[in-house]
Amino acid sequence: MPENDIISVEKKGNVKIIRIGKGDSLNPLDIDLLERITGEICSGEEVKIITGSDRAFSAGANIRNFDGMNGEKAHEFSMKGNMLFNRIAGSETPVIAAIKGYSLGGGMELALSCDLRVVSPEAKLGLTEINLGILPGWGGIKRMRALIGEEKTAYLVMTGTILTGKEAYGMGLASFMDDDPLRKAMELAEDISKKSYNSLMLIKKLLRHSYDPGDESTAFGKAFDHRDSKEGIESFLQKRKPNFRN
Numbered sequence: 001m002p003e004n005d006i007i008s009v010e011k012k013g014n015v016k017i018i019r020i021g022k023g024d025s026l027n028p029l030d031i032d033l034l035e036r037i038t039g040e041i042c043s044g045e046e047v048k049i050i051t052g053s054d055r056a057f058s059a060g061a062n063i064r065n066f067d068g069m070n071g072e073k074a075h076e077f078s079m080k081g082n083m084l085f086n087r088i089a090g091s092e093t094p095v096i097a098a099i100k101g102y103s104l105g106g107g108m109e110l111a112l113s114c115d116l117r118v119v120s121p122e123a124k125l126g127l128t129e130i131n132l133g134i135l136p137g138w139g140g141i142k143r144m145r146a147l148i149g150e151e152k153t154a155y156l157v158m159t160g161t162i163l164t165g166k167e168a169y170g171m172g173l174a175s176f177m178d179d180d181p182l183r184k185a186m187e188l189a190e191d192i193s194k195k196s197y198n199s200l201m202l203i204k205k206l207l208r209h210s211y212d213p214g215d216e217s218t219a220f221g222k223a224f225d226h227r228d229s230k231e232g233i234e235s236f237l238q239k240r241k242p243n244f245r246n
Contacts, residue, residue, distance in 0.1 A: 006020075006021055007019060007020055013190070014190075015046055015047050015048075015186065016040065016047070016049070017051065017182075018040045018050045019050075019051050020037070020052045020053075021058075025053060025055070026055065026056045027052050027053065027057065027058040028060065028061065028062035029061050029106045029110065030062045030065055031077070031081065034081060034110075037084075037088075038087050038088055041087075041093075041095055042092075045093060045197060047096070047190075047192050048093055048096070049095075049098055049185045050096070050098070050110070050114065051097070051099070051181070051185070053101065054100050055102070056107070057097065057098075057099040057100065057103040057107055057110075058107025058110060059102040059103075059104045059105070059107055060107045060108070060129075061081075061105060066134075078138065081106070081139075082137070085110065085113040085138050088110075089143070090208050090209075092204060093200065093201075095113075095115050096114060096117070096118065097110070097114040097118065097185075098118050098181040098182040099111060099117060099120065099123050099125070099165070099174075099181055100120045100123055100181055103119075103123060103124065104124065104125070104127075104162065105126075105128050105136070106136075106140075108126060109127070109138040109140035109143070110138075111125070112140055112143035112147070113139065116176070116185075116188060117173070118177070118178055118184045118188070119168055119176075119177055119181060120177070120180075120181050121164065122166075123165035125163050125164075125165065125173065126156065126160060126161055127141070127156060127157050128160040128162065129157075129160070130157065130159070135157070140157075141153060141157055144156065144157070144173070147172055165177055194244070195244065196242075197244065198222075198226040199226075199228060202219040202222060203219075205219070227245070228244050231243060231244060231245075
């Protein structure tokens with residue numbers, strides 16, 4: 001197995017940590033690696049954390065795979081990547097990206113497909129494909145636009161600007177900033193994992209799919225049909241912590 005095509009998985013209670021690469025690798029992505037990452041994220045009921053090394057979350061797609069690629073093959077490559085990132089974004093359980101070092105191009109698109117992003121102040125983030133004479137092909141433009149708006153996205157994508165983690169946090173591309181992103185991500189994941197799994201699934205569906213106001217009312221009703229609502233309400237009235245059977 002090539003050194004860069006490695007992921008490791010660690011489970012801590014109701015949290016699954018998925019780590020890309022090892023050592024000093026910049027963790028380039030290809031479809032096979034993305035399929036393995038997606039499989040880990042979309043299996044199990046744990047809250048997921050995806051991270052990389054101190055040097056890189058992922059510096060993007062493996063550019064060597066682009067050499068000699070024609071339009072038809074590029075379209076196929078983009079469609080496969082989009083499908084996988086849509087599965088990550090639409091997974092039932094929350095996904096948190098813990099980012100140190102480089103998160104560029106496809107690596108940034110992977111981070112954007114997560115629900116929350118924790119960055120170190122010195123991390124380097126950006127959609128830099130314009131510098132190769134191409135553009136983001138795995139859904140990064142639409143996901144970035146949803147977070148920071150069309151004008152800022154246009155600037156970043158059209159110039160290939162690389163932001164520090166501090167700048168990305170200030171712009172709204174990162175949810176949290178911490179010197180130890182994985183530690184902070186674990187705190188968030190452990191807190192979320194104590195909540196109602198049923199409610200988390202319903203919330204993610206509302207966040208990730210277009211809907212009309214009636215859909216939220218439907219989800220609200222479904223929550224009350226689940227045992228977690230009884231436990232949550234009773235625990236509040238009894239002034240104790242809820243014990244959701246996740």
